[in-house]
Amino acid sequence: MPTERIFLIGAGGHGLVVLDALEMAEGKADVRVLDESAARIGRKFLDLTVQRFDPGMTMVGDRFHVCIGDNGARARLFDTLRAAGGSPGTVTHPGATVARSATIGEGTFLAARAVVAPAAVVGAGVIVNHGTIVDHECIVGSYCHLAPGTTLGGNVRIGERVFVGAGANILPGISIGDAAIIGAGAVVRADVPPGTTYVGVPARQIR
Secondary structure, three states: OOOOOEEEEOOOHHHHHHHHHHHHHHOOOOEEEEEOOOOOOOOEEOOEEOEEOOOOOOOOOOEEEEOOOOHHHHHHHHHHHHHOOOEEOOEEOOOOEEOOOOEEOOOOEEOOOOEEOOOOEEOOOOEEOOOOEEOOOOEEOOOOEEOOOOEEOOOOEEOOOOEEOOOOEEOOOOEEOOOOEEOOOOEEOOOEOOOOEEEOOOOEEOO
């Protein structure tokens, strides 16, 4: 069903995924795709044309969704657009599964085959990418990016602005500190301190 206007900020690959999910979920809504990159402005983006993004634009009465994979950049734009009067729009692909008792924050994206299990809590501006599983009673902080195929076991705690690489597995009960990075394919068996990078099987700190 068509809805009010929504601005998608970011015309890269992740933006394509978000636009596709939005159109499948809501039909042909009034969608505007915006980007700051001069190389992208004017290009076709599925069936839309990329327009110039002005960070100082007024957003009162409009929805927005920040389609940028970098956690820090996504968080900054999220706050800027909300301060300009915009309303963060959550986008959920029809093929995602969300438990009735789960909580999903504003401006979050749930891709196809994502699963958010009972009593899980996902914060604002999070990317839960293709095939990712957020199991029961997990807590995922705002502005995290869970890459495709990530698995969070039950009762995992993820801080804010954490990146979890494709295919990584976080075992039940583990805590990941703010701004940590978990490498693709890692298996995390122990708590991860804030701001650190862990890779491998089992995961170990590299910096």
